[in-house]
Amino acid sequence: MNILMLGWELPPHNSGGLGVACYNMSKALALEGAVIDFVVPYQAEHTGIDFMTVHGAVDLSPLQRFNLGAYDIYTSKDISGLDSMRSVQQRYTKFVEKMIQITKPDVIHCHDWLTMEAGMRAKELTGAPLVAHIHATEFDRSGNHRGNQLVHEIEYNGLMMADRVIAVSGITKNIIIDKYKIPADKIEVVHNAIDTTELNDGYKYDNRTYKYLEALKSEGYTVVSTITRFTIQKGLFHFIRAAARACEKYSKLVFLLAGDGEQRDELIKLAADLGIADRVFFTGFVRGKQWRDAYSVSDIFVMSSVSEPFGLTALEAAHHGNALIITKQSGVGEVLSNIFRYDFWQEDVLANQIIGIATSDALRESLQQNVHNEYARLSWDDVAQSCNRVYGLAQKGIVV
Amino acid sequence: MNTDKKRGIVLYLHVHQPYRVRNYSVFDTATNHDYFDDVANKQVFEKVADKSYRPMNALLQKLLDKHPDFKLSLSITGTFIEQATKWAPDVIASFKKLVASGRVEIVAETYNHSLAFFYSRSEFEYQVKLHQDKIREVFGVETNVFRNTELAYNDKLAKWAEEYGFSGILAEGWDPILQWRSPNQMYRPAGTTDISLLLKNYKLSDDVAFRFSDRDWNDWPLDADTYNDWVGMSADGNSIVNLFMDYETFGEHQWHDTGIFDFYENFVGKWLGAPDNTFYTVSGAIDAFPPVAEISMPVTVTWADTERDLTAWTGNSMQQEALRYIYAMEDDILRTDDVQLIADWRKLQTSDNFYYMCTKWFADGDVHAYFSPYDSPYDAFLFYLNVIRDLRWRLHQDHHTGGLNG
Numbered sequence: 001m002n003i004l005m006l007g008w009e010l011p012p013h014n015s016g017g018l019g020v021a022c023y024n025m026s027k028a029l030a031l032e033g034a035v036i037d038f039v040v041p042y043q044a045e046h047t048g049i050d051f052m053t054v055h056g057a058v059d060l061s062p063l064q065r066f067n068l069g070a071y072d073i074y075t076s077k078d079i080s081g082l083d084s085m086r087s088v089q090q091r092y093t094k095f096v097e098k099m100i101q102i103t104k105p106d107v108i109h110c111h112d113w114l115t116m117e118a119g120m121r122a123k124e125l126t127g128a129p130l131v132a133h134i135h136a137t138e139f140d141r142s143g144n145h146r147g148n149q150l151v152h153e154i155e156y157n158g159l160m161m162a163d164r165v166i167a168v169s170g171i172t173k174n175i176i177i178d179k180y181k182i183p184a185d186k187i188e189v190v191h192n193a194i195d196t197t198e199l200n201d202g203y204k205y206d207n208r209t210y211k212y213l214e215a216l217k218s219e220g221y222t223v224v225s226t227i228t229r230f231t232i233q234k235g236l237f238h239f240i241r242a243a244a245r246a247c248e249k250y251s252k253l254v255f256l257l258a259g260d261g262e263q264r265d266e267l268i269k270l271a272a273d274l275g276i277a278d279r280v281f282f283t284g285f286v287r288g289k290q291w292r293d294a295y296s297v298s299d300i301f302v303m304s305s306v307s308e309p310f311g312l313t314a315l316e317a318a319h320h321g322n323a324l325i326i327t328k329q330s331g332v333g334e335v336l337s338n339i340f341r342y343d344f345w346q347e348d349v350l351a352n353q354i355i356g357i358a359t360s361d362a363l364r365e366s367l368q369q370n371v372h373n374e375y376a377r378l379s380w381d382d383v384a385q386s387c388n389r390v391y392g393l394a395q396k397g398i399v400v
Numbered sequence: 401m402n403t404d405k406k407r408g409i410v411l412y413l414h415v416h417q418p419y420r421v422r423n424y425s426v427f428d429t430a431t432n433h434d435y436f437d438d439v440a441n442k443q444v445f446e447k448v449a450d451k452s453y454r455p456m457n458a459l460l461q462k463l464l465d466k467h468p469d470f471k472l473s474l475s476i477t478g479t480f481i482e483q484a485t486k487w488a489p490d491v492i493a494s495f496k497k498l499v500a501s502g503r504v505e506i507v508a509e510t511y512n513h514s515l516a517f518f519y520s521r522s523e524f525e526y527q528v529k530l531h532q533d534k535i536r537e538v539f540g541v542e543t544n545v546f547r548n549t550e551l552a553y554n555d556k557l558a559k560w561a562e563e564y565g566f567s568g569i570l571a572e573g574w575d576p577i578l579q580w581r582s583p584n585q586m587y588r589p590a591g592t593t594d595i596s597l598l599l600k601n602y603k604l605s606d607d608v609a610f611r612f613s614d615r616d617w618n619d620w621p622l623d624a625d626t627y628n629d630w631v632g633m634s635a636d637g638n639s640i641v642n643l644f645m646d647y648e649t650f651g652e653h654q655w656h657d658t659g660i661f662d663f664y665e666n667f668v669g670k671w672l673g674a675p676d677n678t679f680y681t682v683s684g685a686i687d688a689f690p691p692v693a694e695i696s697m698p699v700t701v702t703w704a705d706t707e708r709d710l711t712a713w714t715g716n717s718m719q720q721e722a723l724r725y726i727y728a729m730e731d732d733i734l735r736t737d738d739v740q741l742i743a744d745w746r747k748l749q750t751s752d753n754f755y756y757m758c759t760k761w762f763a764d765g766d767v768h769a770y771f772s773p774y775d776s777p778y779d780a781f782l783f784y785l786n787v788i789r790d791l792r793w794r795l796h797q798d799h800h801t802g803g804l805n806g
Binding site for chain 2: 245249250337338339340341348349351352353355356359360361362363365366367370
């Protein structure tokens with residue numbers, strides 16, 4: 001099977017989860033015997049990728065392309081950013097047009113709106129079936145506000161033209177049905193997985209990284225964290241207000257907000273307004289050791305998203321021994337049972353869950369141990385098998 | 401072998417509804433003392449009354465009227481009687497009418513459907529007495545045979561039941577205990593002289609209770625002729641077949657549209673159509689058949705799950721903590737003479753509360769095996785824990801007893 005995989009990023013040149021998901025999915029598909037041509041919109045070495053051919057479609061460095069991040073660009077008011085994004089997309093599509101004159105794929109697999117136009121063009125020219133893989137829609141990125149109309153249109157056309165659609169969760173599937181009016185039987189849910197071998201790279205927790213938090217822990221404090229981009233999608237205002245409610249009833253709580261984003265200043269101000277500024281720790285953007293140690297120092301990980309198609313960070317937090325509290329609007333909650341869930345606006349429910357875990361060893365240990373035993377069952381091999389099944393359906397051209 | 405007695409079915413149905421704890425938050429603790437979800441409890445009760453209690457009692461009445469040899473035994477928990485009295489008095493009336501036939505025996509148990517036997521002997525005995533009083537008050541009958549919550553049984557319990565004055569006790573007829581022996585005989589619990597042990601024939605009971613509507617089962621659909629043959633073969637040369645199950649099997653676990661009611665009516669007719677066949681109440685069976693041998697169960701056996709143990713209620717640390725907290729308060733609670741506080745404390749002992757905290761199906765990834773009003777076992781524990789804290793608050797605040805600790 002020859003797969004033309006149309007992506008936007010691959011590690012180490014990734015800014016988010018999309019690159020990680022594409023990498024792991026392709027690797028597992030290659031292991032099952034697929035021959036993959038993977039297109040990215042920049043020129044760079046991908047050392048360590050020998051299981052497929054990576055094609056750089058546009059003469060940009062990964063760094064230049066970072067400025068056109070897959071998720072952040074149109075949340076800013078800078079229209080020129082979107083303009084240059086469009087020009088990159090057009091050059092990307094031209095490259096794909098040339099490429100398919102040489103090799104004809106058996107299936108075209110595109111990821112999110114960024115590569116959908118190239119996918120549709122490739123389908124038009126080759127007649128090969130198109131699979132549109134949806135990791136996030138414009139509705140998710142805009143936190144259920146309107147978002148960008150042009151992006152909506154591209155998404156709609158891509159979803160209509162695709163022979164099959166893969167959604168990363170039932171939540172995403174429902175958005176595709178409700179907002180884009182795509183028939184349910186054209187959409188398959190294939191949940192993402194986590195590659196634990198990558199996390200087991202000899203990492204050891206360094207308790208000096210967050211020394212002050214460690215000192216608080218030794219005094220009986222519980223560390224509640226979230227590691228995320230500070231955007232409207234993530235529901236962090238509710239999280240901070242829930243933190244304040246929890247502090248009313250139980251004093252030994254500290255909150256670690258690792259990450260950065262346009263809401264940072266407002267969040268700091270809100271914590272101060274609520275009188276819990278000294279309980280909330282803002283780390284800024286974390287990478288590498290600081291990033292992993294943030295998971296490790298934490299006892300409870302909260303995913304407060306208003307709309308989260310999947311939410312890989314929850315699985316990473318589970319790997320590092322956290323108890324998980326996840327909104328019912330986050331897709332990852334569909335594949336985990338040993339977690340607390342709440343609706344993103346239910347601040348008192350979240351506060352109650354946090355206090356419960358902080359004040360009961362039995363509850364904390366049960367949640368931590370049971371989700372740790374659970375999360376690793378999600379494997380990319382299963383994802384690859386599901387993709388192969390979807391390819392088969394797409395090639396038959398029938399809706400089952 | 402008892403050649404002079406008819407072979408008979410001992411049908412025993414267990415009737416129970418718990419008081420479910422509402423989503424009781426830490427913001428309720430020390431503020432509101434209403435722990436139970438009256439709206440949801442009423443809704444569940446009315447739903448099950450329509451689906452199960454009303455049609456099944458009608459069927460049982462019909463069978464009693466039609467067949468002079470039809471008999472059965474019921475255990476009805478105190479928490480059921482309270483809720484039925486409040487929300488469906490006609491259901492209580494129909495149970496009374498069944499009992500008034502003289503062919504329906506009431507079996508004794510703990511009033512609150514609790515596991516108190518394993519945590520507090522004094523509380524356990526009190527609840528058994530409370531239940532006997534309630535049964536006397538409502539039905540005007542005495543109880544002579546005992547069943548413990550979830551059929552949780554061991555030699556010590558049998559010894560206790562004998563000393564308390566019961567003539568019989570019920571337990572699971574579990575193969576590893578029985579080995580070559582049949583559940584279709586009367587036994588004597590090890591170390592007793594005056595009490596008989598009836599063992600559930602779980603294969604024939606579960607054919608109806610669990611498998612009846614299972615389309616993946618080889619024998620689906622089960623008809624009355626086939627089942628009558630099976631029971632007949634099992635009873636062949638033996639004395640009794642103990643068919644023990646939840647009452648709610650009829651109409652709630654197996655819905656009306658599975659044909660469960662027609663099936664049972666036909667089966668009873670077919671069974672009694674043969675002159676050698678009859679039904680016994682538990683006491684009737686004990687009177688008719690002396691024990692053939694002694695059976696010992698030093699380790700607790702229940703009628704639950706493939707393990708037949710208490711792990712669904714006491715298997716994880718959350719359940720163990722919750723049970724420890726609730727029974728640790730016994731002395732402080734009882735000393736208060738606060739009727740409302742004591743009643744709340746007893747309702748919280750109902751075993752269902754701990755069952756909702758069970759994680760073993762989650763560990764197997766088989767969440768579908770889990771019936772609960774909560775999103776997860778962790779929610780069940782969280783709400784229960786907040787209630788425990790409020791009980792401590794009431795002890796501390798209103799009665800100046802006990803500590804708040806945690």
